[in-house]
Amino acid sequence: MTTTPSTTALANFIWGEERLKRRCDILAAISSNPVFTQSPNSHALSRKDLWTLRLKQGVELLELKFKLGWSNQQFVDATKIAGDILSLGVNFRIFIRNLEAQMSPEQKAYWIPRAERFEISGCYAQTELGHGSNVRGIETTATFDPKTDEIVVNSPTLSSHKYWIGSLGIVATHALVIARLIVQGKDLGNHVFLVQVRDLDTHELMPNVKIYEQGEKGMSTFASMDNGVMAFTDCRIPRTNMLAGMVSLDPDGTYHAAKNTKHAYTSMVIIRGLMSEELGIEVAKAVIIALKYAEFRRQFNPKDGLERRVVEYASVQNRLFPALARAVAMMLLGREMRARIDNIINESLEDLHLQTVGAKIWASEHGVRDVEIARLSCGGHGNMASTGLGSLYAQLSPSRTYEGETYVLSQQIGNAVVKHWKNTSEQSISALSYLARLRDARRMSQKSQVAGSDDWFSPPVQEDFLEHRAAVLARRHLGDAARGKDTSYDVFELTMAHADLTYWRGLQAQVKQSAQHDRETMEALANVFALNAMVEGLAAFAGEEYLSAEHVASLRLAYQHAISGFATHARALVEAFGFTEYELNSVFARSGQTPYEGLLDVAKQSELTDNVFVRPTLLRARSLWKKYGRAKI
Amino acid sequence: MTTTPSTTALANFIWGEERLKRRCDILAAISSNPVFTQSPNSHALSRKDLWTLRLKQGVELLELKFKLGWSNQQFVDATKIAGDILSLGVNFRIFIRNLEAQMSPEQKAYWIPRAERFEISGCYAQTELGHGSNVRGIETTATFDPKTDEIVVNSPTLSSHKYWIGSLGIVATHALVIARLIVQGKDLGNHVFLVQVRDLDTHELMPNVKIYEQGEKGMSTFASMDNGVMAFTDCRIPRTNMLAGMVSLDPDGTYHAAKNTKHAYTSMVIIRGLMSEELGIEVAKAVIIALKYAEFRRQFNPKDGLERRVVEYASVQNRLFPALARAVAMMLLGREMRARIDNIINESLEDLHLQTVGAKIWASEHGVRDVEIARLSCGGHGNMASTGLGSLYAQLSPSRTYEGETYVLSQQIGNAVVKHWKNTSEQSISALSYLARLRDARRMSQKSQVAGSDDWFSPPVQEDFLEHRAAVLARRHLGDAARGKDTSYDVFELTMAHADLTYWRGLQAQVKQSAQHDRETMEALANVFALNAMVEGLAAFAGEEYLSAEHVASLRLAYQHAISGFATHARALVEAFGFTEYELNSVFARSGQTPYEGLLDVAKQSELTDNVFVRPTLLRARSLWKKYGRAKI
Structure with a gap:
């Protein structure tokens, strides 16, 4: 196992030049950083401790991004190479990409720099408890109120709770919410709205928004992602928070439909x-x-x-x-x-x-x-x-x-x-x-x-x-x-x-x-x-x-x-492929150690090997029979 | 969802009468026992806490076994019905069954009652780091020493470390060890030896035996099983601890081979x-x-x-x-x-x-x-x-x-x-x-x-x-x-x-x-x-x-x-099938709650929903940009 990636012609061919270059730069930046190399055994941790560890590592990557001038793609690549570090990537991988694709130039000028510098942190809220593949079934409503020039977001039912929203459970301050736009009683179908969900100074929930972290995923996967559940009760946002790259809504309620539906x-x-x-x-x-x-x-x-x-x-x-x-x-x-x-x-x-x-x-x-x-x-x-x-x-x-x-x-x-x-x-x-x-x-x-x-x-x-x-x-x-x-x-x-x-x-x-x-x-x-x-x-x-x-x-x-x-x-x-030992992170691929040596090492480090903490229970179990006078035992 | 199993003709046909009867008895015994019904969310726990919880539940089942006179099979069924409770079952499911199949009548009379009442707790140690499917490749040796009438067990290599031995990592006091019997320099092939590995009063390791708990399994499975790794260095056991149901070894080293090889x-x-x-x-x-x-x-x-x-x-x-x-x-x-x-x-x-x-x-x-x-x-x-x-x-x-x-x-x-x-x-x-x-x-x-x-x-x-x-x-x-x-x-x-x-x-x-x-x-x-x-x-x-x-x-x-x-x-x-809510243990199969209600409930109970513990980290992350004066951000 090597500590630096292969850069042969075949390596460039398989990885692609750009990606391989990013990978080399990322590995150089993290491979001697103790936040990544000296982290505890993730398999032994509770969900909460593991989540906290991954957040700490994610913030370190964010600092590296700013320090070294990494692109958003490079940051996203880094969250993967550094391991299972998922939450902070959502802002760069999904949120900003959607702002770029669906906002008007004025909206972009205001919001994208804030998201780029992580002053706000965004997520994308489409799926609902009752509506996954069938996007047309989405129930969340966004009703235009011309009196206040606001849009009022509501979750009318249990099945309209937003669900599976990555980075919403803990981290996000803003959400792109997919909801049915209602203007003067008319349902204009799904549109995208930027909703602030947490206070920027205190990280408290905004009024009229309820958010829960979704809980553990099966087989302990995606433990570092804080998927969130969200419901709105008369949550008001300015009309100008409707994403207006393709469609727009005038203050008097006049709606301008998309000319180019390619974006959908x-x-x-x-x-x-x-x-x-x-x-x-x-x-x-x-x-x-x-x-x-x-x-x-x-x-x-x-x-x-x-x-x-x-x-x-x-x-x-x-x-x-x-x-x-x-x-x-x-x-x-x-x-x-x-x-x-x-x-x-x-x-x-x-x-x-x-x-x-x-x-x-x-x-x-x-x-x-x-x-x-x-x-x-x-x-x-x-x-x-x-x-x-x-x-x-x-x-x-x-x-x-x-x-x-x-x-x-x-x-x-x-x-x-x-x-x-x-x-x-x-x-x-x-x-x-x-x-x-x-x-x-x-x-x-x-x-x-x-x-x-x-x-x-x-x-x-x-x-x-x-x-x-x-x-x-x-x-x-x-x-x-x-x-x-x-x-x-x-x-x-x-x-x-x-x-x-x-x-x-x-x-x-x-x-x-x-x-x-x-x-x-x-x-x-x-x-x-x-x-x-x-x-x-x-x-x-x-x-x-x-x-x-x-x-x-x-x-x-x-x-x-x-x-x-x-x-x-x-x-x-x-x-x-030239994966480094750090990337593979496997006892079967360690330098200077065979798989058997590695497996023995893992056992020596198991926190259960020292079983003093359960000995009273075990000794009790082995004398339980004395309490019961059955012939059989 | 019901709380009692179905006992119709079709239920009896599918489950079999005996098994269904055992299942009904077990469910009656545990379904109102708080050790089982009020246990914490297992998915959120660390490996160590989860292991400790399952041990506590296993000991409770053991007490029920003695109290209610459950058969070994009924205890094993109970460890499955009650959830992922694995370690204590090994003694009854594997250890005792092998004692019965491979010991001489005298050996059985001494050992089986002790195992039945869990005064000793056994496991079965066959697999080695280097030898799984190919049992003939097993390297652990058991050399007869006629001077002391003992057998000397050794792990000559790294690859001969016993590995994957269920219940050995923490719980077992005795192990059935598969090793090559060597008599007067002659390799007589694999035989089974009963080796005491932990002190019955202190639960300390016996001299000349090293044991490590193996570590976490992938996808967090078998978390409640303490698989163990074991090595021997001149570990001496009495000759009479060789299982002698089919073969035997006289004090002078005369070896009597198996007449009936069916048992193999x-x-x-x-x-x-x-x-x-x-x-x-x-x-x-x-x-x-x-x-x-x-x-x-x-x-x-x-x-x-x-x-x-x-x-x-x-x-x-x-x-x-x-x-x-x-x-x-x-x-x-x-x-x-x-x-x-x-x-x-x-x-x-x-x-x-x-x-x-x-x-x-x-x-x-x-x-x-x-x-x-x-x-x-x-x-x-x-x-x-x-x-x-x-x-x-x-x-x-x-x-x-x-x-x-x-x-x-x-x-x-x-x-x-x-x-x-x-x-x-x-x-x-x-x-x-x-x-x-x-x-x-x-x-x-x-x-x-x-x-x-x-x-x-x-x-x-x-x-x-x-x-x-x-x-x-x-x-x-x-x-x-x-x-x-x-x-x-x-x-x-x-x-x-x-x-x-x-x-x-x-x-x-x-x-x-x-x-x-x-x-x-x-x-x-x-x-x-x-x-x-x-x-x-x-x-x-x-x-x-x-x-x-x-x-x-x-x-x-x-x-x-x-x-x-x-x-x-x-x-x-x-x-x-008539599975009870307790057996299915799924948010999709709760009585009085739809799957959506259940999923929302799970989110409300997520320990990450209250994120006060990471707010300082998040606020720091969102102001990191101020340290870096790049034009880009």
Whole structure:
């Protein structure tokens, strides 16, 4: 394990130059700072103590931001690299971004500098107890009172309590509240309002606002985030606190609707688009921790007195290698989506929307599963908190439900398939290429042309397979939809096939941009990625003519070769990721200590090893029997 | 939610009469005991405080055991029903059972009463840091010293430290230590030794033994278990402390080997065999918590002002209904295995071994996945600790690695397939029926005879399908093994198909034993179970002649009917499970409170809601900018 990140060409390729530069700067700033390096064992702390520790670390990062002139993105990156430090990032990651996107120039000039310097601290309050995915169901009202030129915010019901609002439970002074604007009795739908919720000098709640910290999350995850619950009772804000970048409300109640509705999409597109890259980094951490253990651990089949390295078994390689390939794909494709988002005015918004929806589902489903696989591939010892694998799983796990639940979101892919099929308009959406194939009966009844195992390494063969699979599932979906079936479950399989194709294409394009020196490694990775998706996607071919039994056998053989040939490339990729010991924070990845030495060290430091505090209880338990004269005991 | 369990015929059928009786007695004893009902919020506690709380509750259960004359099994049941109370159960669940199985009559007469009355408290020390699945690799040595008539126990290396030993970290006074017996320089392999590790009066460690509590487990699970690490340095025990039920060692060093090696198998057979039933109960809890939420929660598609109940969506039904069916199958088949184990002398040990191996893998893989599915089907709110879903996942998660890791264990199925194929001996093992099919080329090339969707509800059709699938995967495995492929990954799919068939057969037999009044419900459940396994098992049919595209379509249609017709039966089953509010311990399943009311209540009780303790830090953070004169801020 190193203390400084790798900066080779392959490292720059995987991380992207900008991100790698930020990462190096952040690690240099924190890696000798005792606030981060000498913190207590987080797994042993109570929620309250852990939250307090993370706040202290967050404030230290804030001071580093100001001192070193870090950008907001760099601060957000730092909260991730430094560990699970979540609350303060909300102001920079979500609040300011929404002010920039949705405020009028005058509003921006006043509010953004205050948020930038953390003089105020903001959050984004959309979700309600009763309204998650269905944003249109939001009940919070914001009624314009022309007499006072104010807007009166109310939570009319239990189900309209704002819920899951990050950083609201303790930290935030201001909230962007999504509420239905009511003007002269007319419901104008959801709008965004800036509401001050805490006093800037005392941090007391403002009148007419109730806030509770939400409580503990499952598996102890997101312990450092103070999600909040909030209700309003006739809470008055100035009319000018309605965000007026797209819409506006005059003092006389005249309402000016949005001319450009693009913005309604963009906020979600951005957040979902960024998830792929962020998830990829966490998955890579988990897989690399597991690989380090698998390189060390030996079990069964001794030769010359040494058992076989676990990493040499097919059961480990077949789990960790595809997961590593997917992690890289998530990062590369995520970065490409980020570039498209930054250039959003030149983009087909629907195409980008469908890509980010598919990527969000695909990356969160695979990402969570792959972190779990990494933990399981370490066997029993993977269950120790000190490996870091359990908390990585817990941290990623909710990504399948936040920012759009997997099955609800999948319907957007299904709906797009139906719409463009009916309108014969798939040529406008590059991701729906398989619909053109579906219109061509000749292509749908064709058999795969593969003759031997090596053919499966050919990109056109891979694309043909993945496109055929997506077409078969699209045909099924169109049939289901036509006969009125509730497709909300089955559409998931189509979505994953759709996204396999998107990721496959994106990865192929990225591989071509890698340096010549690293091309072989990246091509090997692309083959592991592709052949895994194909082998795992065979179910759609049951009953189809496309594949023969010989095809299936030769595909499995090709996949076996891709996996067994990947070991040296995997090592090169682990090098290029170049995670420091601080970043991995795992007993399986310590410098100067083997995993076994590390595990023993953890036990020696357990605060329960000194059990003097429970001895009276134990001695009492062992003499309890004397009180009871039963024959049995 | 009720406070007393359901005791209808269906309840008795699902739980089994004995278990239901024990459960009723336990709930009656604890449901008004403040040690259990007034305990603090476990999710907010530090590991040390949580451990101390659970110990106090465990001692209270011990006193109830003595007071009310509970059997060991009843005490173990109570530690589960009362919550996550693990440490004290080891003495009764594992230690005493091993004393009974492996001690000589004289040893039993002395030791078992002491353990029964908890005068001593035992644990089972097999796993080492470097040796989990490969028990033959165990390094701890037990060298006979004829001069003193003692056995000298040593941990020669770091990797021979005993590790993962439940109840050893704090509680145990005695350990059953698995070590290599060395007599006159000759290594006689693993044997079991009773070693006293703590003083009975002071609870201090015995000389020459080092023990550390192992530290926190990932996702905060098993927090109430004090797993321990242990090393020996010339630790001397009397020769008579070697367990002498099967083997013995004379004072002169003469060694008498075991005549009956059946016992070597039985301990693992028993533990794995019991897992299916225990897992089923936990899965049922999770699914029922999720069903209660899905009955309450509404989202999208409003009719008459009310959105649609989430439980009515295919995306929820297709996830929760098969999971409920599997949970029932795990309980019923687990109970059947328990009966076979109790009658072990009349059983084919290999057949029972293969069944328990398959069941252990199948039940842990499906069980963990189904608990996760239950949580995910509750959307974002499922991530709150107070739903109980996160801790159920965390608690079940390691079941895939303990008592035999899934992939390592799967090889035992693969090896049995190869052995019996070569020896044409499959008729001796009922679970390998599909090998006979594989020998019959005519049957392997046959097409399914299904004509219409209804045919899929016929048990012979279902069995034919599942057997064909297992045969296809066995053929693949035999081919892979013949060409020397490392099958350690691929054999997993065969194992699951093998176990699908075992569970399908067992469930069919069980359904026939249900009361006439409940037969329709149980048949509906068996169809959901079967058709789900078939739809999820289509991958094996890619490239095969067995299914046509029409078959796949009609199978999917049949499955859709099975699911959508199951809603009323699911409600009957939830009733029959009859979990009390105390057992479910979930904010989604409280009497007199809706899930939303419960979630708000949890927030009101969060100890972080009163944030006075961090206000100075927050105020400092919001004025930090004044120290830094950058133009930017």
